[in-house]
Amino acid sequence: DVKVTQSSRYLVKRTGEKVFLECVQDMDHENMFWYRQDPGLGLRLIYFSYDVKMKEKGDIPEGYSVSREKKERFSLILESASTNQTSMYLCASSLTLTGQSGYTFGSGTRLTVV
């Protein structure tokens, strides 16, 4: 089974801190995604990556950056955390960009910025 592992389930950070959210997948998937999930808004795509060192902005990239130095790892970076970035963050991977093979999600990281 494909496994997507997010390094933390819960994080509490202070406003202005630099925050790293890590995601690792173990099935050699080309494509990885970062979403945030907020009540009533569903999942919104922040960034995705279709290959090592390749990244594309999603719908809400402002305030975020990403890093994909190795195929298995896709990191989401909050350069200067703000309270409006308090959310559930979900990482996903897929074999194909169009998701024909399905998506596999991590368990999520609930980030609170105080």
Add this chain to the structure above:
Amino acid sequence: KNEVEQSPQNLTAQEGEFITINCSYSVGISALHWLQQHPGGGIVSLFMLSSGKKKHGRLIATINIQEKHSSLHITASHPRDSAVYICAVEGNYQLIWGAGTKLIIKP
């Protein structure tokens, strides 16, 4: 108007009832996904559809491409089916997500 609309937003039913969750979309798609999210956050893919019907255990998903509509059915519902069910449509290399339907099955 959202491109993907789910109904109902919330659904509470008794154990054993037949459950239907609906998803309507307004864009051209290559596929539609149904996913399940349990309390605690993790999301599991249930189905990916581009036409017709798929069945897995007590879960059935159907799609009508002409009407731009999909339904997720749960037969003989059980409290462990309590979760948020999310519809997502795929087009232009990204997913467009519905807001989810929160299902509670009471014993």
